[in-house]
Amino acid sequence: MEDHKANNTNRNPDKEKKLGRRDVIKGLATIPVLGAFIYSWYKKQKFDRLLKKAIQEEISLDAVNPVINPVVTNKKQIRLGIIGCGGRGRDLLKAAGFVHPETIDSWKEGALTNKTDKRYHDYLEQEDINVVVNGICDIFDINAEKGMIACANKSKEDSGGNIGVRPRRYRTYKELLAANDIDAVIIATPDHWHGTMTIEAARAGRHVYCEKPMTWTVLETYEVVKAVKENNIVFQLGHQNRQNESYFKAKEAINKNILGNINLIEVTTNRNSPTGAWVYPIPEEAGQYNIDWEQFIGPAPPHKFSLERFFRWRCWWDYSTGLSGDLFTHEYDAMNQILGLGIPHSAVSSGGIYYFKDGRTVPDVLNTVFEYPDRDFSLVYSASLASDKKRGRVIMGHDAYMEVGRDLKIYVDKGSTKYKEKLEEGIIDPSLPLYSFTPGMKQVDAITSPTEQYFAGRGLLYTYRGGKRVDTTHLHIKEWLDSIRCGTQPSCNIDRGFEEAITAHIGTIAYRENRKVFWDVDKQEIV
Amino acid sequence: MNKNNYSSFQLFWLIALRVLIGWHFLYEGIAKLSNPNWSGVGYLLDSEGFLKEFYLNLASNPVLLKTVDFLNIWGLIAIGLGLILGVFSRITVIAGIILLALYYFSHPPFIGLKYSLQMEGSYLIVNKVLIELIALAVLFVFPTGNKIGLDRIIFSHGKS
Numbered sequence: 001m002e003d004h005k006a007n008n009t010n011r012n013p014d015k016e017k018k019l020g021r022r023d024v025i026k027g028l029a030t031i032p033v034l035g036a037f038i039y040s041w042y043k044k045q046k047f048d049r050l051l052k053k054a055i056q057e058e059i060s061l062d063a064v065n066p067v068i069n070p071v072v073t074n075k076k077q078i079r080l081g082i083i084g085c086g087g088r089g090r091d092l093l094k095a096a097g098f099v100h101p102e103t104i105d106s107w108k109e110g111a112l113t114n115k116t117d118k119r120y121h122d123y124l125e126q127e128d129i130n131v132v133v134n135g136i137c138d139i140f141d142i143n144a145e146k147g148m149i150a151c152a153n154k155s156k157e158d159s160g161g162n163i164g165v166r167p168r169r170y171r172t173y174k175e176l177l178a179a180n181d182i183d184a185v186i187i188a189t190p191d192h193w194h195g196t197m198t199i200e201a202a203r204a205g206r207h208v209y210c211e212k213p214m215t216w217t218v219l220e221t222y223e224v225v226k227a228v229k230e231n232n233i234v235f236q237l238g239h240q241n242r243q244n245e246s247y248f249k250a251k252e253a254i255n256k257n258i259l260g261n262i263n264l265i266e267v268t269t270n271r272n273s274p275t276g277a278w279v280y281p282i283p284e285e286a287g288q289y290n291i292d293w294e295q296f297i298g299p300a301p302p303h304k305f306s307l308e309r310f311f312r313w314r315c316w317w318d319y320s321t322g323l324s325g326d327l328f329t330h331e332y333d334a335m336n337q338i339l340g341l342g343i344p345h346s347a348v349s350s351g352g353i354y355y356f357k358d359g360r361t362v363p364d365v366l367n368t369v370f371e372y373p374d375r376d377f378s379l380v381y382s383a384s385l386a387s388d389k390k391r392g393r394v395i396m397g398h399d400a401y402m403e404v405g406r407d408l409k410i411y412v413d414k415g416s417t418k419y420k421e422k423l424e425e426g427i428i429d430p431s432l433p434l435y436s437f438t439p440g441m442k443q444v445d446a447i448t449s450p451t452e453q454y455f456a457g458r459g460l461l462y463t464y465r466g467g468k469r470v471d472t473t474h475l476h477i478k479e480w481l482d483s484i485r486c487g488t489q490p491s492c493n494i495d496r497g498f499e500e501a502i503t504a505h506i507g508t509i510a511y512r513e514n515r516k517v518f519w520d521v522d523k524q525e526i527v
Numbered sequence: 528m529n530k531n532n533y534s535s536f537q538l539f540w541l542i543a544l545r546v547l548i549g550w551h552f553l554y555e556g557i558a559k560l561s562n563p564n565w566s567g568v569g570y571l572l573d574s575e576g577f578l579k580e581f582y583l584n585l586a587s588n589p590v591l592l593k594t595v596d597f598l599n600i601w602g603l604i605a606i607g608l609g610l611i612l613g614v615f616s617r618i619t620v621i622a623g624i625i626l627l628a629l630y631y632f633s634h635p636p637f638i639g640l641k642y643s644l645q646m647e648g649s650y651l652i653v654n655k656v657l658i659e660l661i662a663l664a665v666l667f668v669f670p671t672g673n674k675i676g677l678d679r680i681i682f683s684h685g686k687s
Contacts, residue, residue, distance in 0.1 A: 019683050023680060023683055024680065026675050026676075027679040027680035028680075030546055030612055030613055030676060033549075034612065041557060115580075115583040115587040
């Protein structure tokens, strides 16, 4: 017992020596730093919340992804036909779920060498929209062959896989439209055929998905509207931008009058490569023996066989609608979606063939100003096919301006009346976005991190639906099919198509006739 | 563990260095944690240099990416707390050096390498990440947790 006691008394002074008051104080000496950290962090959070609240009070715009298209049952299989299996035609087939095995080979190879190449992955993830392609028509044998193989590849196989039954190839679109195993057609031909084919398809009772622009001439525009409405078909114009989530948010912001009085809208096109200027490669195998030249010409002025004209048709007014029809229509439709523009009151255009002096008749530089006096704004379109300077799409208001692309950013204007107080108080910084929305990201961010801002700005963060990256063209075709199944109207219907076509024609006429062109609302005529 | 005897001046500056680096780590972690949309994917995809493939692999696999994001956030927080409080100093400092080395080799400022992410200064081979890494190496050689820090309490047992 005594021994035990002695042991205890021996240990105690030792322990005290090891962990004395001094040790405890020195051991805990840096804890106040942690306290200071927590306090600073609390202050910072409070400051950020206050800023965000002040901004949200002002704009009352959340960043919840908009609900765009309701999920529709795809039980009923729709039987498609496709007219035109060139580059864009094959893109549309991909969007519908049909890809040539060799293309799948190249995607697989791409994914092996580049981890960020998600084309194959995204394609496998793409929703099955329950369609079958029963007929194809292309007047160039090689494209027809490629299209048939793609349509037969229902199980998404590469070159080694089993390909199913090929759809029937029709030599003329009229034969395809007469086939009784086709419910709906996709038209992806040169511009000079869009109107004629849509009219005939509608008369044959086939639903139509037509690539932009809707028409090549003013007159046929009225005919297309008449045929589509009289025959009660579902018509969708190929402006897939209609599916972009950020455009829905942009529209919401406009409806909430965040920008104040909108007075100027600027839309642009900048490209700088032969392909961008429509100088596409001509396949070596192509010749008069495998191209139906007579059918190509169709409603266009007669011309002797020309490979250049066949493959680079966008360079000639004879088949094309130039910059106004081919590229401005994308910009216009985006703005029509966001602002409900309708047809402008008037327009002036100027430009020329300044770089690609290759015998083309359409300009490679074009500037058109459309006036909307009822809305108190102008819409400026400015395009160059020989400069890659990115200019974007901007809606300018007295209080703020909006940049809209794959993502959306709203900046307050320094001279704003509405935000004057908050600008003076330093709550709003005009050099930072007041609001930014990136599809797929939930947060409203007035104070986004530089990384996020950078990637969003460069469009490196993609458009998502339900967390999955998706092809907007796929969504646009799906919307058309859903409308057919439910008997509803798709987003880019015939009325939007009429506005698109007439506006593009006004711009073209202003350029070609070098005069101010007006739209007579009462007569519904271009004057 | 350590037989270094520092003057109080030396000790003060070593602890200041440790605590400030800890503060930086902790806030980097907390800032990421409090942003529900934060992910390292953009940073990883922007990688260059001889380890580029490794970082791209991390970014392209969703499960790996989630793990990397989780480890990054909680690693930063744990290292930050460890440095401020002077707890498990050796392992904390080693973990910090490894994490900084991973950042450094993802975006090494070597000649000819270009990044989408803008850097806030001008760097040639040496950048702030590398300097912070070396500062941690200094703290490894001159430990202070057992003098001012919780390690003094934890590891005092059994010390004569």
